[in-house]
Amino acid sequence: MKVFRDLFRDYRFAVSFCVLCALLIFACLSFFAPYDPTLWHVVPRDLRPSRAHLLGTDSNGQDIFWTASFAVRNSVIVALIAGVVSRIIAVLFGMIAGYKGGNTDRVLMFISDSLLVIPLFLIIVLMAMLVRASMNLVTLGLLLALFGWAWDARVIRSLILSLRTREFTETAILSGARTLPLVLNEYMPYAMPLVFSTLINNMAWAIGLEMTLAILGLTNVLIPTLGTMLYWAINYHAILLGRWWWVLTPVVLSVLLFVALYWMSVSVSEYLDPRTRVQRVGAE
Amino acid sequence: MTFLKRYLIPRLIQYFLVIFLGITAVFFIPRFLPNDPVVQTVAALQARGSSVDPATIDQMVADLTELYGLEGSLLQQYGAFWRRLLHADFGVSFFQFPAPVSELIAAALPWTLGLLFVTTVISWTGGNLIGGLAGYYNRKRWSRALDGVSMVIRPLPYYIFAFALLLMFAWAIKWFPTSGGIGIGRKVALNWPFIKDVLWHSFLPALSLTILGGAIWFQTMKLIVQNVNAEDFVQYAQLGGVKEDRIVSRYVIRNAMLPQITALALALGQIFSGALITEIVFSYPGLGGLLYNAIVNGDYNLILGITALSIIAITTAILVLDLLYPLFDPRVRYM
Numbered sequence: 001m002k003v004f005r006d007l008f009r010d011y012r013f014a015v016s017f018c019v020l021c022a023l024l025i026f027a028c029l030s031f032f033a034p035y036d037p038t039l040w041h042v043v044p045r046d047l048r049p050s051r052a053h054l055l056g057t058d059s060n061g062q063d064i065f066w067t068a069s070f071a072v073r074n075s076v077i078v079a080l081i082a083g084v085v086s087r088i089i090a091v092l093f094g095m096i097a098g099y100k101g102g103n104t105d106r107v108l109m110f111i112s113d114s115l116l117v118i119p120l121f122l123i124i125v126l127m128a129m130l131v132r133a134s135m136n137l138v139t140l141g142l143l144l145a146l147f148g149w150a151w152d153a154r155v156i157r158s159l160i161l162s163l164r165t166r167e168f169t170e171t172a173i174l175s176g177a178r179t180l181p182l183v184l185n186e187y188m189p190y191a192m193p194l195v196f197s198t199l200i201n202n203m204a205w206a207i208g209l210e211m212t213l214a215i216l217g218l219t220n221v222l223i224p225t226l227g228t229m230l231y232w233a234i235n236y237h238a239i240l241l242g243r244w245w246w247v248l249t250p251v252v253l254s255v256l257l258f259v260a261l262y263w264m265s266v267s268v269s270e271y272l273d274p275r276t277r278v279q280r281v282g283a284e
Numbered sequence: 285m286t287f288l289k290r291y292l293i294p295r296l297i298q299y300f301l302v303i304f305l306g307i308t309a310v311f312f313i314p315r316f317l318p319n320d321p322v323v324q325t326v327a328a329l330q331a332r333g334s335s336v337d338p339a340t341i342d343q344m345v346a347d348l349t350e351l352y353g354l355e356g357s358l359l360q361q362y363g364a365f366w367r368r369l370l371h372a373d374f375g376v377s378f379f380q381f382p383a384p385v386s387e388l389i390a391a392a393l394p395w396t397l398g399l400l401f402v403t404t405v406i407s408w409t410g411g412n413l414i415g416g417l418a419g420y421y422n423r424k425r426w427s428r429a430l431d432g433v434s435m436v437i438r439p440l441p442y443y444i445f446a447f448a449l450l451l452m453f454a455w456a457i458k459w460f461p462t463s464g465g466i467g468i469g470r471k472v473a474l475n476w477p478f479i480k481d482v483l484w485h486s487f488l489p490a491l492s493l494t495i496l497g498g499a500i501w502f503q504t505m506k507l508i509v510q511n512v513n514a515e516d517f518v519q520y521a522q523l524g525g526v527k528e529d530r531i532v533s534r535y536v537i538r539n540a541m542l543p544q545i546t547a548l549a550l551a552l553g554q555i556f557s558g559a560l561i562t563e564i565v566f567s568y569p570g571l572g573g574l575l576y577n578a579i580v581n582g583d584y585n586l587i588l589g590i591t592a593l594s595i596i597a598i599t600t601a602i603l604v605l606d607l608l609y610p611l612f613d614p615r616v617r618y619m
Contacts, residue, residue, distance in 0.1 A: 011434070114302045116550060119598055122556030122591040123310065123581065129587065130314050208441030212561055215443060216579050230447075239455055248449070254444055262439030 009270055016263035019256055027073035030091040032197050035063055037070040049245050056245040057237040059279025068249050070224040072257070074137055075207050078225065082148055082206035083199045090149035091195060094156025095183050096275045099164065109157070115150035123147070124209065134218045140213075144206045149271060152198040156191055165189055200265040204258055226254045297604045301385045306595040310588060311365050314359065322348040374589030379581035386567075388574060400559045401484060402549075403493035408492070411501025412544055416537035418502070419509025431506065434499040440467040442558040446492040446565040453488055463567035489566045493559060504547060508540040514521035542613050549605040553598050 007013045035042050039063035049056040055064040097108040113176065124147055131139060163169065163186075164218025172182050213219050221228045230252040233239075238246045322345055349355055356364070368374070374385035418427040437445070456461040461484070511537065512518065521531050554601055563572025578586035 110298070110301070114305055117302060117599060117602055118306045119553045119554050119557045119560075119591075119594045122575070122587070122594055123313075125575070126310065126587055126591055127313055129579065129584075135598060204439060208443070212441065212443045216564070216576065218579065239451065251448065251451075252442065255440065255448075258439040258441065258444070259436055263319070263435065266435070 003271075007267065010174060010267045010271070012263040013267035013271075014261050016260040019260040020264065023072055023253070023257060023260070024076075027076060030069040030073045033069065034064040035066050037062070037067055038222065046243060054277065055249050056243075058232065058243075058246050059238070060232060063250050064229075064246060067224050067229060068253060071226050071229050071250065072253060074223060074225045074253075075227070076255075078137050078141045078144070078201075078210050079203035079206040082144035083203040085142060085145035086147075086149040086202055087152070087195050087199055089145065089157055090152040090198070093149065093153035095160055095187065095191075097153070098157040098160025099179070099183060099187075105157075106232065109154070112153045114122065120147050120207075121212075124213070124216065125216070128213050132218060135218075137223060137225075140210060140219055141206070144209055148202050148205060152194075152202065155194060155198065155229040159191060159194060160187060163190055167262075171228060185272065193268075197265055197269045197272060200261050200268065204265070205259040207254065207257060226257075227252045295369050295384065295603070295606065299599055302599050303596055306599070307366075307369065307592050308362075310595070311362060314584075314588075315361075355440060369592060374497040374592070375585040377578075377586050378583040379577060379586070385586050388572070388586065389589055389593060392569060392571045392574045393570060395574065396559060396563065399490060399563070399568070399570060400556065401560070403490050403497065404555060407494045407497035408544070408548055409500055411498035412505045413537070414498075415502035415505025416509050416540060417532065419506035419540070420513060420532050420536055421458050422506070422513075423509055427506075430502065434583050436503050437495060438499040438503060442492075442496060443565060445496050445563045446489065449488055449492050451567055461485055467487070486568070489568050492562050492565075493555075497555060498559070500551075501544065504543060505540060507542060509536055512540050544611060545605065545612055549602045552601055552605075554593060555597055 001032070004178065008017075030037075039062075043049070043053065043057045043061055045059050045061045045065050047053055047057040050090070053063050053065065054066065063168060093108050093112060097105040111166060118164055122141065127143060128135070128140075129144065160183075168186065172186055172190035176187075210219065210225060214221065215231050215234065217231060219225070219228065221231050227250075230247070233243070233246045236243075236246075238244075303319060326341060326348070341556045355361065373387050376391075377385050377388055379384050418430050421427050438555055440448075450462065454460050518531065518535060526535075546592035559570075560575055562568070563570045567573055567576075571594075575587065575590055577583070578590070584606065
């Protein structure tokens, strides 16, 4: 609880926490939606925002408010799958590389370095194009997870490298702890905060990439996400026709989401870094 | 001699290994996936409503198999793939049949390189300078204001930021064109009207890349400078009465600049991806625009060509930056 109170002293954390909560509540509203998001032409098309349709309706004959709530939910689901799976890969790579050292370390870090330097967007596009037929929220999440771990594996590795030189590692090894339990029980608690703060960053990255892929028509455009909403709006020339409510809804929602996630990650990682924490919270 | 053995040769091996692995991945990924590009292309053609008799389809399948380099065993294909690659031959484009992929890429490349080079230079130097000053004077009001702005801009993905600029400056207030690289019907010529037209068309994409990139350099630089500020030599210089602007430029920013060169090398791949995405938003005639057309038309060869070429270009650029590094940092001599 104390952690939470300290975090809330940072206005960025407070703001981003409130915005994220609001967005999550909005996403949860989709469970009570009066319309089925997979059906088209359930409401009159292209209506301006009104009391009956809070954010208007689109050219597919869907209510934008309720589609948007499905969209936020689905985008967050994709981001969570991508974030959690890529965290698992990052932790595995980072811990093995950091703990084993030597040639294992060199090979694993070479792989992650290669992923860092090549223009990943193109490779992801190439893969998305080929799995387009079987694309759904899960495959999309996994696809993004496959490419989103390289930097964080490096961060975790350097943490393990420093933990390995600590005395408690020697103590554990001398008292007969096996490698796996040692890493999981002794190192994991140190890595957890890092895993969490990189998770937020990675989720924002995944949502951004999902939107880009969707706008290019590389995902399943029948599933409402923030990206596919924009895809349809652009496809129907909503800007040209002046249907601002249709274009602005996904844009504004995604900007809120990105900024909130970023502020939260900055605030959390500043809190985790003892040097900056002393500046803000004061020495204890 | 030790420089060669200790640094250059391992670095070159790494360089070729990255290219080798990247291109190998580009080759194998599509072949391990369950979808057959030939069948997909034929299906896409049929879905568009063109009715063809079975004999033609068989012929088409055979042609496409050859076109995509899918003949023979996997190993033979792999060998042929490299042979063609070394001759810069990526086969024939599908959506602009029969133009070779390498020709299309060559036509688009100057646009992307120009945009990328100019925006990277401006955003890197600008972001670092302003970030350095803002980090040194971090209690001033303008420094906090800039920090606030960058906190909002930095998290936005390339697509959304470019799209927002497009909505604002090309649709809402019609200051700039919404798409293209030059006006329709304008001939390429080296005169002022042409250059003016190119600049006017590329202003928004360039602005979008510069601001977004600049925000990142600004923030990291500000952070680094704030840490350098706490170093003893800075306080010593201040106590010793060295002029303030000399401390900022010669002592602080110069030291903080070095990690930013390494960071630039690491970020180059992402910056390049971002430029492609921005070009797509503004229908810019560079590689991004080409990529978009390739995606929409399912042009497999073209995407493969763009990807392979980009991997080579980006890794080479990073290698050059790495080799230039000792010029900036006198402490590194690789001895």
